[in-house]
Amino acid sequence: MRNPSSSSGGTKTPCCSKVGLKRGPWTPEEDELLAGYINREGEGRWRTLPKRAGLLRCGKSCRLRWMNYLRPSVKRGQIAPDEEDLILRLHRLLGNRWSLIAGRIPGRTDNEIKNYWNTHLSKKLISQGIDPRTHKPLNPETQNSSSNPPAKPPPSKAAPRPRSPNPSPISSGLEETSSGSPAILKENDQIQSADNTEAVYQNGTATAHGGEASYLPGTQHYHVMGLRSSHGLSNEEEEDLNCCGDDVFSSFLNSLINEEAFPIQHQLQQQAVGSSPDSDSLIPMAAAPAFGIAAGWDSAIMSSVINQENNSRRANEQVE
DNA sequence: AAGGGCCTCAACCGCTTGTGC
DNA sequence: GGCACAAGCGGTTGAGGCCCT
Incomplete structure (x- = not known):
């Protein structure tokens, strides 16, 4: 709600500079x-x-x-607890990629989510001693300093962002660095996640090395595998990369959001029910490091943030 | 009731990439 | 390849409302 008569310090105004164009609130x-x-x-x-x-x-x-x-599809009104939970999870996965986050929450816009984050959620996390940028404790003494160097600032505005009419998060090259800061991941970049699994983003593929799984969009499913070579892709896999589907990533992201934001709890649950860690249910979890999802204390902290809101839903899931 | 400070969020800014010529 | 335009993104701003004293 800017003052229509105000200007931004004489800087160029590419699209609204024409005399007579109205600015400010819409009537x-x-x-x-x-x-x-x-x-x-x-x-x-x-x-x-x-x-x-x-x-x-x-x-x-x-x-x-x-x-x-x-837009008719824009949902008005307060962010529901479920939506807030989803925003937290997605932000942990994606960082300040508001449009991507908004794309996962029907009826909500990137602007709305960004505002909600800045006014509510970031403060909520800070009040709980969590850095809203990294989702890690603000007090460095609570961190494992040897494996968690000081947090880097979030990706700068100057960092190139991919854009397409139907942007695919995979092609965006998502990375959460070992420090937990979301950052742009360029093609063929290699990252070392907090649990020492190595992830490679290559032509739209997130591959976890040293873990158990990789996500290969073109294959329409998740692969389970052991250690892989530094290249890690067969010819067939390379070909698969050319047909990356957004819906497949969608499924992948859903599994991360719904199941794997809390690897420790998940693993404990698996152990409690006596299932093997190699079972199919762990596939998405193993793929998580490819997107920088670190198993460990940060997940536990995250769960503490939203556990209260999740309790009822998890109970339902367990029943199912 | 007054007014000062804080909070919210719609709107704008500056930048980027994609596309067509 | 270079340029102009279109579209989209994240960061920032500031008017108006709310709250507190």
Whole structure:
């Protein structure tokens, strides 16, 4: 809700610099014009949309208004505890990739989630002694200093971000470094996760070395395997990489979110019921290091943050 | 009731990548 | 390959509402 008359210190304003373009809060009349036009003509061509719709706004402003407020699929109202839980888990997995997080939470926008994180969740984590950027304890004495060097700052704005009409998180190259900071993972980069398993991001593939599994989108399932070579990909696997499906990653992410954010608890549960660690149920967990999910104390801490909200749901899951 | 400080969140900014020519 | 434009992203801002004294 900026003052329409305010300017940002004389810096260039690429899309709203034209004299006569309105800024600031939208009026109901403008909302009606925009929504009516998009309902008739559809989204897209934002640059020329304002003129065609009869709005004195820049295209960027129109797009933002539609995406964050007017779209029928946008859910209004408070973030539910389940959604909050999901945001926490996803942020731990993805870092400040608000659009990716929003993509996993129906009806919520990246802006809304970003705001909610900054105003609620980050403070909540801080109050519990957890660094909201790294999801690790703020007090370094509680960390294993030998294996957890000081946290790095989050990825800078200058870090290149992939963009596509239907962005695939895999192609985004997700990494959580050994310090826990989310960072951009470039193709062929190798990372060392906290449990000393090595993950390689290669052409859309996250592969856990030294662990038990890898995620190969093109294969439409998770592979279970032992130690792999530094290259780690067969010819067939290489070919598979060319047909990475977003829905497959979706399934993978779902399994991470739903089951594997808490490897210790999961393992304890498995042991309690006497199942083998090599059983299929552990496949996604073993794949977790490929996305920088460290087994250990941080997961336990995370669980403490959201355990209260999860208790009822987990009870249901166990019944199932 | 007044007013000062804090909080929330819609909107904007600056940057990036993708695409077409 | 270079350029311009379109679209999308994360970070930041600040008006308005709320709360406290």
